[in-house]
Amino acid sequence: MADSLSSRAILDYCKRLGVALEPFIQLNHNAFLHAAGAFGGVPQRIRDIKTDFQGQISELLAKVTQQGRLDEAVSKEDREILLQALRSWGALDANYAYKANLISGDFRGYARAPGGGLGAAPVAGEPIDLSDILHSRLWRYLQNFALHTFQATMFQPVGGMDMIGKAFAREVGDLIRFDAKVTRIQQDGRGVTVTFTDLKSPSTTQQAKADWCVCTIPLPILSQIPIDVDHRMKAAIDAVPYTPSVKIGLQFKRRFWEEDEAIYGGISYTDLPIRQIAYPNTGFNGAGRGVLLGAYLFDGPNAYEFTSMRPDERVARAVEFGARLHRQYRTEFENGVAVAWHRVPFVLGCAGNWTDRARAAHYDNLCRIDGRIVLAGEHVSYIPAWQEGAILSSLDAITRLHERVLQQ
């Protein structure tokens, strides 16, 4: 669903392969933050939480600055600039207070927005009390918009993520052999032999031979295949289970999030098991049906629990939870699909779940060229779950392999 601007390698391939990109919206100020136990379960606009949190923290900081309690840390000259900055950044008034007025209204919006004609003057809205924001814990979602990996501009391929895979297949399609289930990987001083069965005629085994092997088989699969590598690489292959994850797509009769709530793209976050609702970043203002991402679970108990459900149960629960953010779910829902990565037969999980301890013990051994075999994939990177990690690991693997070949 998207590549961050920090994904320079994947962007380069998209350019070379002619994969059209469009913006992926990570932060929509009009989307919701929601906690089941806060604000009576009523979802709050990201704009309000972000602005009111920032404004009231600025007010507190301005207060202690004026009281001289930061004098040891801030010089006299800097103190005046700091106060100016807090007033600007926090939408404070001339007395360094964050209040319901048209100054804060310029940032948080209004109880009644400025309009045209008679009686169109804006009316300020009342800020949400800092204590309520603190206790709601909604502030913890704000880092989803601040982390480097999720900063604007983010992209998604037009037509879906698999447009990238399809573009690669178009270039090298004659080299791909489908339906080949690898059952053994052997090597000696002269080359590598991979034994496999064609799933369309599984009774006979076949072999492919080559001088070198770049193996991208996911580790939950590779750990089950006999492979001639030394014990250190084998231990590394066996050391990385994959993260559980579930995504659920929901189709609705209309784009009510746009029509009723003015949410155009972006993501709402919740502490319910569905974790988030991600709205389509295309087809804005369209009439007729709309599809959104109704749940995105990963790590932790809920991801396993949803994996254990039947697909129709997963969809039903996603609709039930989502209706607490959008009551329209009850009347507008039509259909849904659910994917649990641990049920995907060719990967058995979502992405390499490296712990710091496993990385310290095994990562370098997983990257090493072992005789004539080298591994590549997101699991052989420091950015698991991202295509960028897979591409960077493959570029590194073939670069090192090339050097090795030239030395021979």
Added chain:
Amino acid sequence: MMWGKTNFGAIAATMSGALLLLSLPAYAQGGGSSTPGPVLSVGPRFVEKSGEELFANVCQGCHMPDGKGATGAGAYPSLAGNSRLEPAGYPIAVVINGQRGMPSFGAMMSDDQVAAVVNYVRTHIGNLYQDAVAVEDVRAVRR
């Protein structure tokens, strides 16, 4: 798809914050909701108590509802009538520490829960091992 982007890291990073949050016991079925379904956990640890519940909400995600596993490019082993479950220390250790593709559950389950799910698997789906696992057995493996 996940392989593309995701908020994976972002929310993973907030997980520790999530621990502080909720004193709610679980997202139980009912409670105003219309859809019946299994109890869901709140926070980073499973709330299911019985072995049957833990099997249905955790193990069957991979080992499948009948416990017989599945085969694709790789395989999930069958737990049904499985002689490797005879020495109880083995399934206890695998649940706690994980093994190859199987994630570790030691941090997400209490000693009681590990004992409950191991006892369930060792006395159901074609297994009839009578020597029940005690919490002390789990504690010993954890060390």
